[in-house]
Each structure stands twice: as structure tokens, then as C-alpha cells.
Amino acid sequence: MATISRAAKFAERTARLRASTIREMLKVTQQPDIISFGGGLPAPELFPTAAIAQAARAVMDRYGAAALQYSVTEGIPEMRIWVAERLTRRFGRIFDAESVTIVNGSQQGLDLLGKVFLDPGDHVVMEDPSYLGAIQAFDAYQARYLTVDTDEEGLIPESLERVLDRADPFPKFLYLVPNFANPTGRTLSRARRESVVRICESFDLPIVEDDPYGELRFEGNDLPALITYPTSGAVIYSGTGSKIMAPGMRVAWLVIGDAEIREKIVLAKQGADLHSGTLAQYIFHEYASDGEKFDAHVRRIAQTYARRRDVMADALVEHMPEGVRSTRPSGGMFLWVTVPGVDTTELLVISAQSKVVFVPGVNFYPGRDVHDGMRLNFSNASEKNIGLGVERLGHAIRTYLR
């Protein structure tokens, strides 16, 4: 009897799963002499390790076994209330704890949205380029993508309208990162926020607003979140503790006003993991419940990243060959560099030999059709290494062009 290959037994959807360049790169960056602008890692020296140890102690004293027990799928009430209160304060609109579901990293939120909304072949509308992790999450549900053009002000509303007018089948939702986007660092302008909400309302297209970086603003004023605009359409907001606390805790939240969508998400999450870790939620809440201390902590992160952004932006001006363009984001963790005439996947081989790595831009385009971009992370390396790394990158580009 012929043996059936193991691969033949896999579900069709696994054919779309590919190794993430970013995860692969994280392995390379374990080498001590490599300067990495590749991963999206926060600065570890800013994790409040001592205060988290204290919070863990306090949680065990106060809650004991309850902090180690199974808990409800929606999340512990303390965390849901904390999220609702923080968003109410940030956005000046009342949020109800009922609308909050605690998820295991916002990445899980994206997976659950895929599970709930996407049948094989369904369309998702996305910015071009877009967050790679979202593409990975939706790929697993055999999604297809309709891409919308972007410029310095983020997604272009006219392009969105054109895409929706022609879409067949009509997409299930629009996914976007309005603040300091991953990968470009760009922010959707105020005027365009209103337009995006109105267009989606008129087409009855749900919006998934992914906002991991909104609190890491370096300058200027906060812009209204899409979820704060009055609309008859559905807006699903995704937030996370990963960039303002610590990603290893995997504490994040989906905020969904629509009870029907929320219920489906909760059922999908039950099937995935029953609930997010009880202990991590209690510890997160214990640390973050002192609002002033938490705000000061987030400010410190933003100030540190702002300096690193400055060092990187200045070094790019100094070391890049003529014609190279880069963004100067007002927040977040990434900037985007365009190197005309250079395939940055090929460049990565040369730059890795020069001991500096980044993520080639092609990975962020759902159509994998643009090759001259690269994403640089500025949150993780020291100011000294950022300067040195950009200098090495400049040499690598010159070597490539020779």
C-alpha cells in the first residue's frame, strides 16, 4: 500500500502559512554583535521589572488561589473596567466594560476576527503596505486582499471608495492601523478619519481599528480614534499592553460595541483558549491601576523612543545615498525607508554580513509586489547602536549599488 505523505493530510489552509521573515530574523538577532532594526521589540530596559515583581506579590497576597484559577472568557472584571476607563479618559467618550474582551495579545484578537468573519476566498481591505501579522492571521482563513493606496497622511479615502465600488465579492471588513502604523510609521490625518468612517458607513463595511501604538506619541496632539465617531457602522477597536507594559504578559483587548459580534468573538475565544491567563491579567491590573504611575511609565517610554527616532532620522540623513527617502513618524516604533532601484530582500543578505538587519518591505505588501522598501525599528537598539547601525546600512546600500 502506498504511504500517503504527511503533508497530504494537512488542511488546505496550511498551504498559505509561511515562516514569518520577522520571526526568522529574531533568531539571527540573538547573535550579540548584530544590530537589529528588524523585530518590533520594545526596549527591555524600560520594562518595570521590580514593580511587576511587587505587583505579583501583592496579587498573591490579595487574591491567592483565585489568581491561579480558570476565569471567564471575557477577561477578569478588573481588567475590563480598567480598559474601559482608560479609553474613556483618552478618547473623551464613555466606554462600557461590557464592550471589552481581554485577549491573549492583540494578535489573538486578529486571529479571532479572522475566525469569526472569514470564509475561504473572502476579501479583507487593507492599506498597502500593511501589518504583516494581520496578513498572517487572515491568511490562515484563506482570505484574499483588496489593497488601498496610502501616502504621508495614511490611507487615501478616494482609493478606498474606488476599491469598494468595484469589490467582488464585497469585503468582510477594513483593517487599518491609524496611528504610527506598522510598518510605515504614518498616521491617518484627522480629515481622513472622518472620511474613512463615512465611506465604511455608506458601504456598511465593518472597520477593524488596530491601535497598539497610539499612546506612544512623541509630539503633537492625539487624533480621535475611529471608534469615537458616531456611526451606524461597526467599529472594532484593538488595543494592547504589549508596547506600554510588556509583550510577554500577552494582555490585550478588543472593544466591540456590537453585541452580536462580541458574542461570536467570545465563543471563538472559548474554542481557542477558554480565557487569557488569569495571573497575567491580575498582575497587569495591579501595576496599572495606579493611573499616575502608569502614565509616567508610558511617558518615559515615549520620551526614550522619541530620542531614538531622532537619532535614527538624523543618521539616515547623514549616511544614506542620495535618492533614499524615509518617514519621520511622530510616535510608535518604526520608520519606513524607500531605496529606489534596490531590492531590499537582496540588500538584507549584504547588510546582515555588515551586522545590521531590518525587515524587507515586500513582506508587508499583500501582493508582494513592491521591493524597494524597508522597515526599521528604532525602539530596541541603544542610541549609539542606532547611529552605528544606520552607518553600516548606508555602506551596505552603496556596496549593493556598486
Ligand SMILES: Cc1ncc(COP(=O)(O)O)c(C=O)c1O
Ligand atoms: C499593528 C500591530 N498589531 C498587532 C500587533 C500584535 O501585538 P500583541 O503583542 O498585542 O499581540 C503588533 C505587534 O507588533 C502590531 O504592530
